[in-house]
Amino acid sequence: MAQVTFSATSKKLPLGLAVESESRGFKLIMDEPKSLGGTDTGMNPVEGLLCALGSCQVIVAAAFALANDIAFSEFWIELEGDLDTDGFLKGVPGVRNGFSEIRTKMHIKTDAAPEKVEAFARFIEGRCPVGDTIIAGTVVKNQIVKEG
Amino acid sequence: MAQVTFSATSKKLPLGLAVESESRGFKLIMDEPKSLGGTDTGMNPVEGLLCALGSCQVIVAAAFALANDIAFSEFWIELEGDLDTDGFLKGVPGVRNGFSEIRTKMHIKTDAAPEKVEAFARFIEGRCPVGDTIIAGTVVKNQIVKEG
Numbered sequence: 001m002a003q004v005t006f007s008a009t010s011k012k013l014p015l016g017l018a019v020e021s022e023s024r025g026f027k028l029i030m031d032e033p034k035s036l037g038g039t040d041t042g043m044n045p046v047e048g049l050l051c052a053l054g055s056c057q058v059i060v061a062a063a064f065a066l067a068n069d070i071a072f073s074e075f076w077i078e079l080e081g082d083l084d085t086d087g088f089l090k091g092v093p094g095v096r097n098g099f100s101e102i103r104t105k106m107h108i109k110t111d112a113a114p115e116k117v118e119a120f121a122r123f124i125e126g127r128c129p130v131g132d133t134i135i136a137g138t139v140v141k142n143q144i145v146k147e148g
Numbered sequence: 149m150a151q152v153t154f155s156a157t158s159k160k161l162p163l164g165l166a167v168e169s170e171s172r173g174f175k176l177i178m179d180e181p182k183s184l185g186g187t188d189t190g191m192n193p194v195e196g197l198l199c200a201l202g203s204c205q206v207i208v209a210a211a212f213a214l215a216n217d218i219a220f221s222e223f224w225i226e227l228e229g230d231l232d233t234d235g236f237l238k239g240v241p242g243v244r245n246g247f248s249e250i251r252t253k254m255h256i257k258t259d260a261a262p263e264k265v266e267a268f269a270r271f272i273e274g275r276c277p278v279g280d281t282i283i284a285g286t287v288v289k290n291q292i293v294k295e296g
């Protein structure tokens with residue numbers, strides 16, 4: 001048992017839909033493109049979610065390559081997620097608001113045998129914290145505080 | 149039906165566990181703190197996930213305030229997520245690798261009545277695409293390509 005609590009804050013900026021988030025001093029601006037009502041000053045939150053997933057898988061690959069007896073010179077991932085905007089934009093019943101499916105394509109430059117590469121991919125998908133949060137689903141408890 | 153496919157790429161940087169992600173030209177560095185084996189050049193992916201969720205909830209609040217007959221002068225969110233690092237670091241059986249629970253505390257500066265504020269919070273949690281992806285869970289299909 002090694003419970004850790006991670007934290008962040010997100011604050012609406014004065015302009016349009018732009019949001020500044022911060023975690024441990026690292027800052028991140030997200031916004032929406034003009035087609036979704038924003039001013040396009042940063043990637044949007046669902047794109048940010050894809051980046052968090054891709055980063056997490058890359059970090060798992062880098063951190064556990066040795067333990068999996070794999071050496072690679074390059075590792076990168078392409079990610080895609082499908083979302084029906086009729087959900088969150090219009091609230092159409094029966095349309096979910098989030099991603100219906102996410103796909104990743106990992107690219108690895110390695111001399112390792114194909115079976116070993118395939119096993120490594122299964123290890124990465126099984127061990128990634130962001131992937132597990134999304135795939136298995138996680139309870140989110142929200143509360144609101146009215147400020148004076 | 150207004151299906152949109154969002155995309156991103158994540159690439160391992162030469163140094164340690166650092167990863168550069170990109171979506172629509174917007175770039176984002178993630179890394180791990182030294183305590184988790186990284187070089188601390190950016191927030192880590194689970195912190196990035198919290199920022200994506202917080203940004204998404206803020207954007208939903210800003211975009212749908214008028215439709216919910218709510219006016220606010222400020223809106224910010226504190227987020228926390230609990231994670232047992234025995235999962236992804238050690239692969240301890242029965243310990244999940246992702247967040248076991250995420251909590252958000254929304255702060256709103258408004259003159260609106262408390263019941264209206266509470267209803268607005270429920271609207272935000274119900275409409276947020278990143279929240280829906282996490283709460284309901286989403287299939288992630290991974291493939292790997294061995295590069296020459």
